[in-house]
Amino acid sequence: MTSEYALQMLGVTKTFGSVVANKDVSFRVRKGEVHALVGENGAGKSTLMKILFGVYQPDAGEVYIQGKRVAIASSADAIGLGIGMVHQHFMLVPDFTVAENMVLGVEPVAGRHLDMATAEADVRRLAKECGFDIDPRARIRDCSVGIQQRVEIMKALYRGADILILDEPTSVLTPDGVQELFAIMRSLTSQGKTIIFISHKLPEVMSIAQHVTVLRKGETVATLDINETNEEELALLMVGRKVQLYGSKDEVTPGKAVLEAKNLWALDQFGNETLKDVSLTVHEGEIFGIAGVAQNGQDELVDALMGLKPPAQGSIRISGVDCTGKSPAFVRSLGVGYIPEDRYERAIIRDASVLENLLLGSQRDKNFNEMSLRFDRIGKWTRKRIEDFSVQPP
Numbered sequence: 119m120t121s122e123y124a125l126q127m128l129g130v131t132k133t134f135g136s137v138v139a140n141k142d143v144s145f146r147v148r149k150g151e152v153h154a155l156v157g158e159n160g161a162g163k164s165t166l167m168k169i170l171f172g173v174y175q176p177d178a179g180e181v182y183i184q185g186k187r188v189a190i191a192s193s194a195d196a197i198g199l200g201i202g203m204v205h206q207h208f209m210l211v212p213d214f215t216v217a218e219n220m221v222l223g224v225e226p227v228a229g230r231h232l233d234m235a236t237a238e239a240d241v242r243r244l245a246k247e248c249g250f251d252i253d254p255r256a257r258i259r260d261c262s263v264g265i266q267q268r269v270e271i272m273k274a275l276y277r278g279a280d281i282l283i284l285d286e287p288t289s290v291l292t293p294d295g296v297q298e299l300f301a302i303m304r305s306l307t308s309q310g311k312t313i314i315f316i317s318h319k320l321p322e323v324m325s326i327a328q329h330v331t332v333l334r335k336g337e338t339v340a341t342l343d344i345n346e347t348n349e350e351e352l353a354l355l356m357v358g359r360k361v362q363l364y365g366s367k368d369e370v371t372p373g374k375a376v377l378e379a380k381n382l383w384a385l386d387q388f389g390n391e392t393l394k395d396v397s398l399t400v401h402e403g404e405i406f407g408i409a410g411v412a413q414n415g416q417d418e419l420v421d422a423l424m425g426l427k428p429p430a431q432g433s434i435r436i437s438g439v440d441c442t443g444k445s446p447a448f449v450r451s452l453g454v455g456y457i458p459e460d461r462y463e464r465a466i467i468r469d470a471s472v473l474e475n476l477l478l479g480s481q482r483d484k485n486f487n488e489m490s491l492r493f494d495r496i497g498k499w500t501r502k503r504i505e506d507f508s509v510q511p512p
Contacts, residue, residue, distance in 0.1 A: 123185070124149040124281055124312040125170070130179030132165055139165040141336045143179070147281070147329075152303055152313045154323040154344075157333035158356055163316055166333070167283050171203045172196040183281070202274025203283040208266050210258045216265075217241045217254040220273050244272050249305060259388060263411070264295045271302065282306065283314045288322055292411050300326050320349040332356055373402030377423070382432035384418035392418040393429070424456050425449040450479060472509065473500045 125147040132140040140162045147153040157163050168174045170181065172190040181188055183199050190196050196203075210219050217237040226236040241254035250268050258266060267287065274282055284303075288296045303313055303326060317323055323330055324344060332339040332355040339355045353361045377400040384393035392415040400406040410416055421427040423434060428443035435441060436452045446456075458464040466475050477496055481487060486496050503509070 122148055124183070125314075126180075126182040127166065127170065128180045128182070130166065130169060130181075131177050132162075132169060132174060133177055138336050140169070140176070143333070143336070143338050145331055145338065146341065147312055147314060149184075149312055150307050150310050151328040152307055152315050152326050154315045154317060154327035154330040155333070156317060156320070156323060156330060156352060156356060160335075161333040161356070162336040163333055164285075165336075167203070167285065167314070167316065170196065171201060171283065197277050197279070200278055200280035201283070202277060202279025202281070204267065204270040204274060204285065204287060206286040206289060208270055210266055210269060212257070212259040214258060215254065216252055216256050216258065216261070216269050219258055219269055220244075220254075220276055222273075224277060240276065241272070244276060248272065248275070248302065250302075263290045264292075264298065267291070267299070268302070280310070281312045281314070283316070285316045286318070287315070288317065288319060290411065295411075296322065320352050323352070324349060334358060370403055372404040375399050376402050376437055378433075378435045379419075379423065380433050382419070382422055382434070383430045384415070384422055384427070385430055386418060393422070396432075420456070420458075423449075424454070447479070472504065473497065476500050476503055 123146050125145070127143065127145040130140050130143040130145070131138070143162065143166055145155070145166065155163050155167070165174060169176050170190065172192045172195050175191065181190060183201070188195075188199055190199065190201075211222070214222070217234065217240075220241055221232075221237045226233040226240070228236070238254040241252065244250075245252045245254075248268070248271070250272070252265060252268060252272075256265075258269065261269070267290070271282070287299060291299060300322075303315070307313060315323070315327055327344050329341060330344055330347065330352065331341045332352060334356060342351075350360075377398075379399075380397045382393050382396040383391065386392045396415070396419065398406070398408075408416065408419070418427070422429040422432075425441065425444050425446040425448060433440065433442045436449065436454060439452060441449055441452070462468065467478070470478075473496065477486070477500075481491065486492055486499075
């Protein structure tokens with residue numbers, strides 16, 4: 119195989135039951151470049167990268183690293199081949215220091231004990247090489263999101279990564295943080311590292327990548343030089359139809375107030391104030407946006423509004439009903455729905471069926487429960503929901 123590519127995945131197919139996640143996918147990445155991987159949710163990006171990182175085994179296809187065909191049976195195999203991955207949700211231990219997290223699993227030892235002096239020295243050395251300002255003794259829980267992301271990058275580099283997979287890395291960063299990350303990425307590629315950049319943000323893809331591969335419905339649609347494409351073409355390739363990237367909105371006349379939160383205060387799991395005297399009013403017929411970088415109180419606000427955790431202070435009214443400190447079931451009974459950011463953590467049970475997941479929260483509904491569950495009615499209702507929302511279960 120030609121040596122200009124750091125990575126080649128050829129004819130990769132992966133199925134889960136009757137669902138085809140990847141179908142004859144080809145993905146080639148040149149050495150020392152940032153190569154973007156884009157596609158809609160469900161396009162197969164995560165599956166393809168999990169195959170590369172040894173989490174899944176392909177049903178068909180070949181993988182070549184630095185021109186040599188390899189078999190990647192585990193994440194340990196991938197790391198041994200110089201592949202590192204920074205997940206969208208960081209894999210760090212909050213109570214550990216930066217140094218403890220970086221060397222976890224590959225700890226330097228002195229006799230029978232962890233050689234913390236060497237670990238901290240390794241952090242300082244690697245941070246200097248990367249241009250990072252990081253205290254090796256800082257606890258992860260006390261670090262900003264940007265610093266935590268840099269620790270994840272250092273973890274991968276410490277284990278010898280030459281190919282670095284960044285999964286939606288800008289989703290948790292401020293605009294300044296994004297530019298700092300891009301500077302880091304350019305520095306790494308100048309040192310010969312190869313970066314796979316997974317993103318939905320097309321302006322960022324156009325800004326940082328040299329090539330881009332588009333997946334749609336599990337198949338490779340195109341691989342393009344970034345200088346020979348644009349956002350409109352990439353969006354068209356991603357969804358299979360022309361889309362309006364920057365839409366307009368009609369004027370609306372909001373109705374009555376349906377949600378009123380006043381003077382909310384909340385604490386995070388460490389007792390730190392995350393909501394400080396927050397008030398908002400949402401009216402009937404409007405879309406109410408809440409903006410902010412991750413980990414700046416959004417989770418605690420949602421928890422309070424949905425009854426998942428009572429606020430430390432303040433009040434919440436939905437359709438005129440006081441919901442402060444009420445249960446999620448009570449809030450749901452007033453017609454409030456919740457689609458969380460992390461569906462795996464908060465929305466679904468992965469080992470349960472589609473029917474069971476859809477039923478959760480509605481199992482006491484009188485239409486479904488008459489002393490015992492009426493699975494005939496539940497099955498009919500589930501099939502209609504699957505059809506209405508174009509769900510494709512295996």
